[in-house]
Amino acid sequence: MNRYFFRSLGLFFLLISATAFATGKPATVPWNLKALSKAPASCPAPGFETNGVRAIFFDGLPWQGKPTRVFAFVSVPEHKRGEKVPGMVLVHGGGGTAFANWVKRWNDRGYAAIAMDTCGCVPKGKYGAWQRHEQGGPAGWGGFDQIDGPKEDQWTYHAVADAILAHSLLRSLPDVDATRIGLTGISWGGYLTCIIAGVDSRFRFAAPVYGCGFLGDNSAWLKNFEQMGKETAAKWLGLWDPSRYLPRAKMPFLWVTGTNDFAYPFDSLQKSYRLPPGKRTLCIRVRMPHGHGPAGEGPEEIRAMADSLLKKGKPLVRITSQGCKGAEVWATFESKTKIAKAELNFTKDIGVWQKRLWETMPANLDATKRKVTAAVPSSATVFYLNLVDEQGLVVSTEHIEVAR
Numbered sequence: 001m002n003r004y005f006f007r008s009l010g011l012f013f014l015l016i017s018a019t020a021f022a023t024g025k026p027a028t029v030p031w032n033l034k035a036l037s038k039a040p041a042s043c044p045a046p047g048f049e050t051n052g053v054r055a056i057f058f059d060g061l062p063w064q065g066k067p068t069r070v071f072a073f074v075s076v077p078e079h080k081r082g083e084k085v086p087g088m089v090l091v092h093g094g095g096g097t098a099f100a101n102w103v104k105r106w107n108d109r110g111y112a113a114i115a116m117d118t119c120g121c122v123p124k125g126k127y128g129a130w131q132r133h134e135q136g137g138p139a140g141w142g143g144f145d146q147i148d149g150p151k152e153d154q155w156t157y158h159a160v161a162d163a164i165l166a167h168s169l170l171r172s173l174p175d176v177d178a179t180r181i182g183l184t185g186i187s188w189g190g191y192l193t194c195i196i197a198g199v200d201s202r203f204r205f206a207a208p209v210y211g212c213g214f215l216g217d218n219s220a221w222l223k224n225f226e227q228m229g230k231e232t233a234a235k236w237l238g239l240w241d242p243s244r245y246l247p248r249a250k251m252p253f254l255w256v257t258g259t260n261d262f263a264y265p266f267d268s269l270q271k272s273y274r275l276p277p278g279k280r281t282l283c284i285r286v287r288m289p290h291g292h293g294p295a296g297e298g299p300e301e302i303r304a305m306a307d308s309l310l311k312k313g314k315p316l317v318r319i320t321s322q323g324c325k326g327a328e329v330w331a332t333f334e335s336k337t338k339i340a341k342a343e344l345n346f347t348k349d350i351g352v353w354q355k356r357l358w359e360t361m362p363a364n365l366d367a368t369k370r371k372v373t374a375a376v377p378s379s380a381t382v383f384y385l386n387l388v389d390e391q392g393l394v395v396s397t398e399h400i401e402v403a404r
Contacts, residue, residue, distance in 0.1 A: 026186040029149055029248075029330035030239070035165055037202070039172035043070060044355045048123065052239060053107075058116075058169055060137055061161050064153055069135040070162045071123070072116035073100045076175050077107040086180035086310035087112040087170045089203075090194070092161050093210075093292060094141045095128035095186030097121050102297050109303055110311070112176045116166040118159035118192070119242035137162070141188050144224045145393040159192050166201045171202070180204060180310040186296035187211055187263060191242055194272065197253070198245030205309050207254040207302045210290055212264045212272035213242030218353070220263040253280045254305045254316075258288025259345065265353040266382075270398060273326040280307065281316055282396040284384065286345050286358045301393050317387050317395040320370075329383060330373045330395045337389040339365060346383035356382075 016225045040059040048055030053075040060068035063073035079085050086220050090113055094100060098115040100123070106113035117123070120136020132139070135330075138146060143155030149156055163183075171178035183203045185193035190211020215221055216237045225233035238244065255273045259266060273280050289295040307313030313337040322331040329344065342363040349356035363374035363385055384399040 002271070012109045020225055029245070030157060031164070031199055031221060033164070033199060036161055036200075037168055039168045040165045042169060045122070050156045051104050053103050055100075055136075058165060059153070059166065061158060063137040063158060066111060067135065068137040068158075069133070070116050070118075070137070070165065071098055071121065071133065072114055072166055072169075073098045073103045073123075074112075074114040074166075074173075075103050075175060076112040077110055079110075079175065084175055084177035084184070085112050086306070087114070087173075087176045087351065088168050088306065089113075089163060089167050089170060089181065090115040090184070091185030091189035092118065092191050093185070093189045093296065096186070096189070097123045097130045097294055098248055099123070099297075102292075109306075111306065112170060112173065114170045116162050118162050118189075119155070120335075120344065120399075142221060142224065143240070144221070144228060144236065145185060147228065147232055147239075150231050151239060156192070156195070160195050160199060163192060163196050166335030167200060167202065170297065171324075176286075178202075182207065182306050183391075184209065184302055184311060185211060186292055187290065188221050190264070191215075194249070195240070195245045197249035197251060197276070198242070198247070199246075201250065203251055205252045205254065205305060206249065207256060207305060209299070209302075210255045210258075210261050211242075212255075212257075212269045213246055213275070214268040214271050215241055217268050217271075218265050230259045243272060243275060246272060249276040249277075249279070250278045251311065252278050252305075254283065254302060255280065256283045256288075256301060257285075258290070259284060259286050259347075259358045260354050260356065261288070262354050263290065266399065267353060268359045271359060281318070282398065283316075283394050284361055284399075285398040286343075286385070300391065301395075304391075306395055316393060317389060319387075319395065319397050322385070322397045324376075325375050327378065328373055329376050329385060329400065330371060331385050331387075332371050333387060333395075334370065335387075337391065337393075339367060339387055340390045340392075341365065341388050342372040342374075343386045343388070344376070344383060345386060346377060346380040348377070348379045348381055350381050 042058035121130035168203035308315040
């Protein structure tokens with residue numbers, strides 16, 4: 001018998017089903033998608049325009065019986081007359097707000113984009129301390145202290161609704177192709193992306209960065225759940241954990257993260273990416289930094305995924321199979337681009353995922369057979385393969401844990 005084994009390796013549909021079953025039935029969706037699919041009323045937000053990016057407010061859902069308005073940056077790139085461009089909905093992370101530069105990044109790639117604030121703020125102030133506006137909805141993050149109130153007044157409910165309304169607004173713009181819109185979010189925005197994708201099937205693809213489900217396992221918020229108590233924590237997880245919605249998300253997913261992410265551990269990520277029934281691609285870098293800016297907004301793999309699905313561009317490398325034979329790990333692949341190198345990433349550590357030391361060594365690449373192999377060090381406890389194409393774009397296999 002091989003010394004290595006796959007823990008519910010997601011390449012096998014029976015085990016995917018078993019993993020999904022273990023999470024329980026998907027939660028009843030508390031949002032009215034029919035209502036959220038209508039473009040909300042909007043108006044200019046004077047004084048916030050920047051770098052050619054429009055600033056607006058659009059109508060959100062009522063909070064505590066009062067109407068709300070959501071701040072957003074939205075912009076359409078230059079394009080030929082009569083042409084309709086693809087679009088992106090951008091969901092910021094903890095401490096963030098709507099970022100004009102993020103919208104501009106996608107405009108420069110040829111995409112219309114909208115970035116909305118999900119915490120009732122405007123981009124005035126500083127990171128983590130943005131100014132609230134008088135018609136804002138509930139404050140973030142997580143809404144752990146709101147769980148005993150009506151679900152319609154809680155942060156996750158409003159944040160998801162805000163993103164879906166932003167999607168509806170972007171789709172309504174005359175120069176935007178409503179059939180070619182993607183979704184990406186960072187950290188708490190990645191968490192939201194997982195839920196949004198399970199609620200709003202109109203998106204062509206979803207790319208959560210760092211964020212995933214199973215927050216009750218070993219995430220950065222375990223203390224919050226401990227303080228809430230078992231019953232209240234179970235209530236929060238039953239309503240708002242992404243694992244409850246991911247089985248509904250049928251569009252392609254691109255999961256972008258690092259091996260040592262402080263908030264969303266590697267094992268929870270794997271359990272999460274096995275839940276959606278559609279195609280998935282992994283991009284896992286060793287010790288990828290966590291944050292906005294180049295770290296979370298900049299990965300070119302997200303642009304490549306968008307181009308392949310929304311612009312008929314070349315797709316990312318596709319892992320077609322993977323396995324282990326003795327001490328050798330292997331994977332086969334398909335690629336429209338030249339593969340520049342392959343590497344084995346591994347750790348010899350056990351215990352807390354965020355604290356494990358990861359190492360990298362070259363793997364053997366057979367471009368003719370479209371196969372990569374590597375000899376796994378005998379002391380490795382977890383490992384996976386990366387393929388890197390000529391543009392530096394990374395695609396990863398699932399990680400494998402050693403049976404001990």
